[in-house]
Amino acid sequence: MALTVQYAAGPSRNAFRFSYFQFIFSLLVGLSSAQLSPDFYSETCPDALSIIKTTVSAAVDSNPQMGAVMLRLHFHDCFVNGCDASILLDDTANFTGEKTAGPNGNSVMGYDVIDSIKAGLENSCPGVVSCADIISIAARDSVVLLGGPSWSVLLGRRDSTTASLTAANTNIPGTNSNLNQLISSFSNKGLSTRDLVALSGSHTIGRARCKLFRDRIYQGANINASYASFLQAKCPQSGGDNTFIPLDTTTPISFDNAYFKNLKGQKGLLHSDQQLFIGGVTDSIVDTYSSDYSIFSRDFANAMVKLSNLSPLTGRRGQIRKNCRKIN
């Protein structure tokens, strides 16, 4: 305010300068630190949250598996250059997106659910709600519908105008990762070892195909023998690559802490799951989560907020796609 005083030539001039500087100042703040907020759409699309929830509920009610699909979609979006809906862009003759990346191809689904949510939103408030925010809210709603914790999703992400097949192939951790690789792949995204364990608890719902854990069940290390033979019967050494097996062998459609109890009994399905309980630094976190659901669910919700806030496009960056599958 020293400036205002220095240049003041009279009361009205003073008032003019004050509001002028204040205006420029707020403009700069607005542009440089545009932030996510829980009520981002409260004026522009007040029914956004309920429109999304209605469609997600219908999808999960008719097939609980869709809840797992929505949650994984969010993870695979956010780990590749941030939560920007890059994963939703379809390949075209002159553009290759992320859908055919190793971890996504023939595996990530739910694009049609996002399309129907988007159609409902475009109908109510055209051009307002981003595809990236839709994914983030749909993941939260899915977890809640399957009995897990809720959290407030910060909103205002915008959609990318590009995607990266290479980043999808390198940033999303693979099922054969060892513990150190898992820890560093999460730490590369600013997520702690505890976040890694909490977020891996997502595998308390959903399923995986035989070809992604066959080595583990025939190799015999760190796996309960009767669980291994149960799995071998479903996943022969050759054939049945795409047979789906629940990631949580006890309660596959409830969002609970059974995943961690399974790990303690050497009954993690994926190599990467069991790595969290092999005598390493994450054992004690698995112990805690397996014995206390409330600690797991609190940490999971906090870690989901961190995951869903990874490098959002805000302010004037990116766009609000009209159709989540292509740029405007």
Ligand code: HEM
């Ligand atoms: C820690 C490293 C992780 C690895 C290596 C991993 C790997 C996998 C693999 C291989 C599948 C099965 C895919 C298929 O059969 O096509 C899967 C499924 C799933 N993953 Fe992960 N994942 C990891 C972390 C996460 C995280 C952090 C989340 C969510 C925040 C998540 C959510 C899911 C869900 C919900 C499914 C089931 C999807 C369905 O049933 O359609 N995963 N994951």
Ligand SMILES: *[C@@H]1O[C@H](CO)[C@@H](O)[C@H](O)[C@H]1NC(C)=O
């Ligand atoms: C890419 O292909 C689309 C049709 O799929 C076309 O509309 C667009 O102009 C093409 N862009 C370039 C840069 O060639």
Ligand SMILES: *[C@@H]1O[C@H](CO)[C@@H](O)[C@H](O)[C@H]1NC(C)=O
């Ligand atoms: C493996 O799992 C079976 C079935 O749940 C259980 O009876 C057995 O005790 C487990 N084996 C070991 C070594 O913990």
